[in-house]
Amino acid sequence: MAxxxxxxxxxTKHMIIHLGGSLDTVTASQLDKKVDEVLTGSPAHLTFDMENLEYMSSAGVRVILKASKGLEKNKGKTTFVNLQPQIKKVFEIIRAMPDMSIFSSIAELDDYLDSMQKRVLGQED
Structure with missing residues (x-):
């Protein structure tokens, strides 16, 4: 999915990034480039509107965290709105994780995030 x-x-200092579709290993670089462009304008506030985002893997999480850290360096703020239940679950999982890695690989983390999002959507295998 695109x-x-x-x-x-x-x-002048608040940019909203509206996301739709799938934010995964294949598409994360698109968002990374767009975020880099946005950050060159030194916004004080960046909002991710995820109303139409249907899926997010660990690659997407990395881009989001990178954007947040980029804003924090300049005392900026990142906010998230309109999270679908499965995307909200990803953020809950990430927030609940300790600083140390609990997954043996990126693939294992992606499998876990995928299964949790499917469970929230009632699409369990």
Missing amino acids: LTIKLTQKS
């Missing part, structure tokens, strides 16, 4: 990215300038 990733759609749309930017909306809310104010």
